[in-house]
Amino acid sequence: MSEASTAEKMNFQTEVKQLLHLMIHSLYSNREIFLRELISNASDACDKLRFEALDKAELFEGDGELRIRVDYDESAATVTVSDNGIGMSRDEVITNLGTIAKSGTREFFSQLTGDQKKDANLIGQFGVGFYSAFIVADKVSVNTRRAGLAADQGVRWTCSMGEDAAGEYTIESIDKAGRGTEITLHLREDARDLVNGWQLRQLIRKYSDHIIQPILMKKEAWDEEAKAQVKGDEDETVNQANALWTRPRNEITDEEYKAFYKHVGHDFAEPLAWVHAKVEGRHEYTQLLYVPENAPFDLWDRNARHGIKLYVKRVFIMDDAEKLLPTYLRFVRGVVDSADLPLNVSREILQESKDIDTIRAGCTKKVLGMLEDMATNAAEKYATFWQAFGNVLKEGVGEDFANKDKIAGLLRFASTEADTPDQTVSLADYIGRMKAGQEKIYFVTAESFNAAKNSPHLEVFRKKGIEVLLLSDRVDEWVIGYLNEFDGKPLQSVAKGGLDLGGLEDEEEKKAAEQMADEFKALVERFKTSLGERVKDVRVTNRLTDSPACLVTDDQDMGMNLARILKAAGQSAPESKPILEINPEHPVVRRLADEQTHFDDWATVLYDQALLAEGGTLDDPATFVKQVNGLMLAMQH
Numbered sequence: 001m002s003e004a005s006t007a008e009k010m011n012f013q014t015e016v017k018q019l020l021h022l023m024i025h026s027l028y029s030n031r032e033i034f035l036r037e038l039i040s041n042a043s044d045a046c047d048k049l050r051f052e053a054l055d056k057a058e059l060f061e062g063d064g065e066l067r068i069r070v071d072y073d074e075s076a077a078t079v080t081v082s083d084n085g086i087g088m089s090r091d092e093v094i095t096n097l098g099t100i101a102k103s104g105t106r107e108f109f110s111q112l113t114g115d116q117k118k119d120a121n122l123i124g125q126f127g128v129g130f131y132s133a134f135i136v137a138d139k140v141s142v143n144t145r146r147a148g149l150a151a152d153q154g155v156r157w158t159c160s161m162g163e164d165a166a167g168e169y170t171i172e173s174i175d176k177a178g179r180g181t182e183i184t185l186h187l188r189e190d191a192r193d194l195v196n197g198w199q200l201r202q203l204i205r206k207y208s209d210h211i212i213q214p215i216l217m218k219k220e221a222w223d224e225e226a227k228a229q230v231k232g233d234e235d236e237t238v239n240q241a242n243a244l245w246t247r248p249r250n251e252i253t254d255e256e257y258k259a260f261y262k263h264v265g266h267d268f269a270e271p272l273a274w275v276h277a278k279v280e281g282r283h284e285y286t287q288l289l290y291v292p293e294n295a296p297f298d299l300w301d302r303n304a305r306h307g308i309k310l311y312v313k314r315v316f317i318m319d320d321a322e323k324l325l326p327t328y329l330r331f332v333r334g335v336v337d338s339a340d341l342p343l344n345v346s347r348e349i350l351q352e353s354k355d356i357d358t359i360r361a362g363c364t365k366k367v368l369g370m371l372e373d374m375a376t377n378a379a380e381k382y383a384t385f386w387q388a389f390g391n392v393l394k395e396g397v398g399e400d401f402a403n404k405d406k407i408a409g410l411l412r413f414a415s416t417e418a419d420t421p422d423q424t425v426s427l428a429d430y431i432g433r434m435k436a437g438q439e440k441i442y443f444v445t446a447e448s449f450n451a452a453k454n455s456p457h458l459e460v461f462r463k464k465g466i467e468v469l470l471l472s473d474r475v476d477e478w479v480i481g482y483l484n485e486f487d488g489k490p491l492q493s494v495a496k497g498g499l500d501l502g503g504l505e506d507e508e509e510k511k512a513a514e515q516m517a518d519e520f521k522a523l524v525e526r527f528k529t530s531l532g533e534r535v536k537d538v539r540v541t542n543r544l545t546d547s548p549a550c551l552v553t554d555d556q557d558m559g560m561n562l563a564r565i566l567k568a569a570g571q572s573a574p575e576s577k578p579i580l581e582i583n584p585e586h587p588v589v590r591r592l593a594d595e596q597t598h599f600d601d602w603a604t605v606l607y608d609q610a611l612l613a614e615g616g617t618l619d620d621p622a623t624f625v626k627q628v629n630g631l632m633l634a635m636q637h
């Protein structure tokens with residue numbers, strides 16, 4: 001007997017143990033999803049075989065009719081889901097059923113709270129998959145053989161668990177005549193009601209009707225003698241078994257669209273919106289694209305799995321077809337079915353394909369159109385979308401030149417209008433509220449919402465009632481870098497350049513400002529001498545009402561917030577010095593005109609304060625503290 005034929009015990013990866021524990025303890029109220037998940041995997045396995053067999057027909061082993069079967073045995077209390085798809089080799093079983101290799105795994109486990117309801121949602125977002133079998137079963141065995149391997153290369157995987165999650169499974173070699181996978185669930189005491197033909201049919205129709213392969217069950221008939229439904233020998237197909245996206249839109253119910261989403265999106269929750277269209281013309285393709293409600297755990301991994309499945313004439317070609325949508329739309333899930341691409345299309349061919357460029361442009365347009373529609377007609381939904389994916393969509397402003405204006409129109413910001421962190425203001429809303437004479441869209445960027453909201457640069461804007469957008473997401477600096485204007489109105493940082501309020505300032509204010517500049521010329525010079533190399537310039541400003549001073553950067557220099565972000569990310573930022581602006585109306589500034597002994601300390605403290613107020617950190621905080629204390633003592637004398 002070969003070594004592998006004896007059962008071998010193996011340990012689960014720690015994360016699997018944790019996941020199994022969660023399955024049992026948090027998902028029981030959603031127990032029926034196990035069937036949907038196993039059928040979904042069986043369907044994927046059939047898709048994979050069909051694709052691999054395109055240039056290796058022998059993998060079909062003379063049986064090209066792909067199908068899924070659901071069966072049950074009342075006396076043994078088992079439910080079995082089997083398929084004649086691709087199957088798994090021994091190594092594949094160990095990797096696929098003993099480990100989790102998803103990006104976002106660590107993030108997922110770190111967010112679990114122990115609260116069953118919250119955790120159930122998180123598990124849903126993470127993807128339950130095969131392990132959901134353990135919601136209803138205390139023993140699961142998998143018999144599988146990879147297509148193309150000999151019958152004696154079959155593998156059996158078994159795992160039993162009691163009250164608590166098991167730490168190990170066994171694996172052994174078996175003979176398996178037919179290729180594919182057969183999963184048998186030994187149901188827990190409290191799930192035995194599922195061993196019932198009617199129940200199983202109900203579940204299949206509810207959750208798996210759209211599965212492209214037929215799902216077969218044995219036909220049943222009423223047996224008068226036994227007073228029960230009895231299984232016969234004949235098969236029947238329980239689901240519709242056609243490609244949902246090929247059916248006309250008006251014949252598909254919302255429920256069907258939603259159920260299909262859960263299969264393609266590997267999601268637990270319902271989609272937020274979808275778009276289904278057949279494009280005809282030079283390239284013919286069908287697209288069925290969904291926007292999820294929740295962000296997946298790997299959203300921030302720009303290399304994470306993409307959610308579009310590519311089909312060619314209804315034959316599955318590949319998952320994760322990253323060329324079909326730009327990176328900033330990586331949250332979209334769905335299917336694209338092309339009528340023109342060759343069936344043997346590979347990832348390499350896709351890289352070069354003009355057809356793919358057309359499909360990609362078409363899909364991008366459709367998704368952006370769907371978002372515009374949601375923003376206009378379903379504001380609450382759009383707010384949910386924005387919270388989950390707004391920061392990803394923002395990347396598009398810099399990435400997708402052709403659609404920049406469209407994407408800009410979809411952006412939402414916090415602003416001084418509501419003064420809350422909620423990002424609800426569109427650029428169009430802002431323009432609609434602009435004051436008479438206002439020519440620019442004003443914004444401030446900072447590391448946090450509070451730093452933005454309390455920025456001294458906003459003082460004059462608040463006094464005049466001019467709205468300012470409050471940007472505090474890291475990606476905002478990047479967005480602003482690419483977005484110079486919207487609808488003909490330039491975007492202007494309130495912390496850059498001289499304060500030019502254009503038509504918002506009247507003649508009198510301008511004159512008063514000039515007068516102040518004259519009056520404080522000498523003081524400004526003393527600041528310059530005192531601060532020396534630390535500043536590019538010192539000037540009087542009418543930007544401030546409550547603060548004595550603030551720092552700004554020159555129009556063409558890099559903003560200080562961006563410079564800090566780059567530095568924190570270990571990138572080099574060009575050295576640019578700030579300009580110190582002083583508020584001539586402020587009592588501290590006024591009294592400095594007569595200050596002799598401590599002028600240098602005052603100048604440094606005002607500079608450091610201005611730096612702190614706009615979110616910077618001090619190079620030498622101890623000296624700052626000493627100087628402030630020294631000045632406080634000096635004021636007592």
Ligand SMILES: Nc1ncnc2c1ncn2[C@@H]1O[C@H](COP(=O)(O)OP(=O)(O)OP(=O)(O)O)[C@@H](O)[C@H]1O
Nearest residue numbers: 041042045087088096097127128129130131181266
């Ligand atoms: N019936 C099957 N036939 C062949 N391989 C299978 C089958 N069921 C599961 N697998 C393999 O096991 C892997 C893990 O399955 P699992 O359901 O846990 O995760 P998944 O389907 O990859 O992702 P998700 O958790 O998002 O559903 C699959 O990716 C697949 O390779």
